[in-house]
Amino acid sequence: MSRILAIDYGQKRTGIAVTDTLQMIANGLTTVDTRELEKFIVDYMAQEDVSTIVVGKPTQMNGENSENMKRIEPFFNRLKKLFPNKEVTYYDERFTSVLAHQAMLQSGIGKKARQNKALVDKISATIILEDYLQSIR
Numbered sequence: 001m002s003r004i005l006a007i008d009y010g011q012k013r014t015g016i017a018v019t020d021t022l023q024m025i026a027n028g029l030t031t032v033d034t035r036e037l038e039k040f041i042v043d044y045m046a047q048e049d050v051s052t053i054v055v056g057k058p059t060q061m062n063g064e065n066s067e068n069m070k071r072i073e074p075f076f077n078r079l080k081k082l083f084p085n086k087e088v089t090y091y092d093e094r095f096t097s098v099l100a101h102q103a104m105l106q107s108g109i110g111k112k113a114r115q116n117k118a119l120v121d122k123i124s125a126t127i128i129l130e131d132y133l134q135s136i137r
Helices: 034-047 069-082 096-107 117-136
Strands: 003-008 013-019 026-033 050-057 087-092
Touching (some): 003 117, 013 117, 026 117, 034 050, 034 069, 050 069
Parallel strands (some): 003 050
Antiparallel strands (some): 003 013
């Protein structure tokens, strides 16, 4: 089987998570400077067999798109053009940052590490991917 890649797109940094080849376990992969994101994904896709790219869709509580969708939508459309033979899909990312902070607290990570925004972004991408995996099972 192939992997599923999840993206928690941010204005400055983007968290990335990926499944194992059996698509059972979500793992935080890295955090990338958003300006370098497309290059990172192209390089990663050249090395790994990825069937699906899941992009976190920032939605407000009322169900409307958040302000960040203005940046995500063009990126999403470029991914679809770059990888026409891959599934590129959105997945609701509401509360992932809050859940990431809670997970860090529960794991006993120190205060300094919890302030590491790159780590929060990577954990958020992992949560998006875990939720996506549950939704397709």
